[in-house]
Amino acid sequence: xxxxxxxxxxFIKMVQMGANNLSNHRELINKLxxxxxxxxxxxTNMNLSMSSGVKEMLERKAEDLPIILNAxxxxxxxxxxxxxxxxxxxxxxxxxxxxxxxxxLSSKAFAEALYQGVEVAYQSVTNPVEGTILTVAKDAAxxxxxxAETEKDIAKLMEAVVNEAKQSLERTPELLPIxxxxxVVDSGGKGLVIIYEGFLAALKxxxxxxxxxxxxxxxxxxxxxxxxxxxxxxxKDSIEFGYCTEFFVQLNEKKSVDSFDExxxxxxxxxxxxxxxxxxxxxxxxxxxxxxEPGKVMSLAQSYGELVHIDIENMRQQYExxxxxxxxxxxxxxxxxxxxxxxxxxxxxxxxFTSLGTTAIIEGGQTMNPSTEEILAAVNNINAEHIFxxxxxxxxxxxxxxxxxLSDKDIAIIPTKTIPEGISALFSFDExxxxxxxxxxxxxxxxxxxxxxxxxxTRNTExxxxxxxxxxxxxxxxxxxxxxxxxxxxxxKALLEKLVDEDDEIVTIFSGxxxxxxxxxxxxxxxxxxxxxxxxxxxxxxxxxxxxxxxIE
Numbered sequence: 001x002x003x004x005x006x007x008x009x010x011f012i013k014m015v016q017m018g019a020n021n022l023s024n025h026r027e028l029i030n031k032l033x034x035x036x037x038x039x040x041x042x043x044t045n046m047n048l049s050m051s052s053g054v055k056e057m058l059e060r061k062a063e064d065l066p067i068i069l070n071a072x073x074x075x076x077x078x079x080x081x082x083x084x085x086x087x088x089x090x091x092x093x094x095x096x097x098x099x100x101x102x103x104x105l106s107s108k109a110f111a112e113a114l115y116q117g118v119e120v121a122y123q124s125v126t127n128p129v130e131g132t133i134l135t136v137a138k139d140a141a142x143x144x145x146x147x148a149e150t151e152k153d154i155a156k157l158m159e160a161v162v163n164e165a166k167q168s169l170e171r172t173p174e175l176l177p178i179x180x181x182x183x184v185v186d187s188g189g190k191g192l193v194i195i196y197e198g199f200l201a202a203l204k205x206x207x208x209x210x211x212x213x214x215x216x217x218x219x220x221x222x223x224x225x226x227x228x229x230x231x232x233x234x235x236k237d238s239i240e241f242g243y244c245t246e247f248f249v250q251l252n253e254k255k256s257v258d259s260f261d262e263x264x265x266x267x268x269x270x271x272x273x274x275x276x277x278x279x280x281x282x283x284x285x286x287x288x289x290x291x292x293e294p295g296k297v298m299s300l301a302q303s304y305g306e307l308v309h310i311d312i313e314n315m316r317q318q319y320e321x322x323x324x325x326x327x328x329x330x331x332x333x334x335x336x337x338x339x340x341x342x343x344x345x346x347x348x349x350x351x352x353f354t355s356l357g358t359t360a361i362i363e364g365g366q367t368m369n370p371s372t373e374e375i376l377a378a379v380n381n382i383n384a385e386h387i388f389x390x391x392x393x394x395x396x397x398x399x400x401x402x403x404x405x406l407s408d409k410d411i412a413i414i415p416t417k418t419i420p421e422g423i424s425a426l427f428s429f430d431e432x433x434x435x436x437x438x439x440x441x442x443x444x445x446x447x448x449x450x451x452x453x454x455x456x457x458t459r460n461t462e463x464x465x466x467x468x469x470x471x472x473x474x475x476x477x478x479x480x481x482x483x484x485x486x487x488x489x490x491x492x493k494a495l496l497e498k499l500v501d502e503d504d505e506i507v508t509i510f511s512g513x514x515x516x517x518x519x520x521x522x523x524x525x526x527x528x529x530x531x532x533x534x535x536x537x538x539x540x541x542x543x544x545x546x547x548x549x550x551x552i553e
Contacts (some may be wrong), residue, residue: 014199024208025191030042030187053089073089076093078372083398084188090117094119095116099113118134131172136172241292242290243314252306335383337385342389344543369399372406375403391417421451426442453476466481482494493523495550496530508550508551512542
């Protein structure tokens with residue numbers, strides 16, 4: 001099939017199939033992360049980011065391509081998670097900016113949009129690294145620009161783009177040594193190739209391979225739909241369908257699961273509103289829809305069976321109540337000079353950050369990267385003149401910077417890459433000092449602490465000439481693997497010996513949720529004997545992923 005223009009309908013199909021293909025392959029992408037620790041979240045981050053864009057796009061009734069593009073970008077931007085998700089959002093933001101007034105796309109316009117997306121993405125990264133998703137996107141866009149001079153068929157153009165993206169992906173290990181050392185291609189680049197393959201399948205009207213991709217459970221999706229944070233991005237007038245309607249249908253005996261057509265039922269309901277969710281389980285079907293006519297929706301559903309657990313909420317009244325309460329709290333609350341947001345996971349670690357003056361804690365960290373929207377929501381909930389954000393993970397820094405760009409508040413991102421760096425930064429914070437002095441002191445303080453991490457390997461590999469077996473424990477600093485052992489205590493002891501030198505004065509250990517009382521006692525006794533001069537502090541961090549976190553000053 002020849003495709004000489006892309007209109008809104010074709011674009012929607014391309015994005016949907018790109019997102020579906022990404023969802024189907026996210027576990028594969030997760031396994032491509034360059035370190036063999038439980039950090040395989042690139043596929044998950046890209047999938048959640050892309051899914052957020054698709055969700056926003058499909059809620060729009062407009063047929064104009066620019067409006068569809070804007071909706072997609074808004075959802076993608078606000079749902080961006082991790083570095084890979086943020087870069088993906090920037091690629092498509094640039095793509096969208098190139099097409100602000102386009103009703104449809106020619107091959108040349110499509111190629112130019114891909115190229116502008118690359119330019120915006122590169123601009124969004126402080127120190128772009130070649131051999132990553134950026135390189136794959138750039139090489140593919142250059143190919144599109146060259147071919148678009150003569151090729152008018154967008155399907156053929158996209159086929160060439162996919163082929164070049166694949167070849168660029170295969171070259172990533174030559175550009176990024178760590179990829180070559182571990183023997184994988186870049187995970188973010190792989191995700192982009194998979195999205196582009198979905199685009200191509202849509203243009204060629206081909207089906208994606210059938211898979212059984214996981215989805216968010218409906219209760220979680222409904223809960224997210226009504227988070228207070230989204231009120232910052234809507235107005236009462238924008239609520240087209242005002243009644244949030246939820247209920248179950250108990251199917252009649254003659255309407256068993258085998259004969260019930262969920263797709264047809266969903267299509268029928270879609271005529272009455274948006275934010276539609278339909279989930280069937282045995283002889284029970286749950287429906288969630290935003291509509292102006294809940295009576296008609298329920299009458300239609302009643303033809304399939306008995307209605308139970310009906311819940312109808314007036315969302316315009318809910319919105320007014322939320323805004324009223326928000327305005328009341330903002331009026332009553334005294335404006336503070338400083339607010340501090342930290343990302344942490346584990347009851348002990350969160351208690352530590354709170355005791356050091358943290359205003360708000362976002363649940364997250366390694367393998368659990370909060371989105372731009374979650375960080376922005378935390379910022380919006382703090383009534384302070386100046387706000388500091390401590391990401392405490394290298395994969396959360398970009399999302400934090402993106403939240404800063406989207407906020408009107410005065411925000412400083414302290415780019416802490418580890419929990420110890422975040423704690424060290426807080427030690428130097430002084431409420432009596434200015435924002436500038438505090439920012440300088442916190443940056444200096446985080447640079448003067450050493451980090452040690454003990455976790456387990458999820459695959460066999462070799463790093464720094466260290467043979468690592470799946471299931472073994474590893475000791476890392478904030479950059480690479482230093483030691484490995486079959487037992488977590490042996491790994492922790494070896495790491496401590498590697499990191500501590502005669503100039504170190506204080507060593508603080510946070511034990512993880514997998515460490516038993518006997519293991520903690522044994523490691524404490526070893527550390528006390530080994531650290532003859534340095535002061536030792538032991539805390540139960542209860543953090544996931546890492547058995548031990550070491551903070552060395």
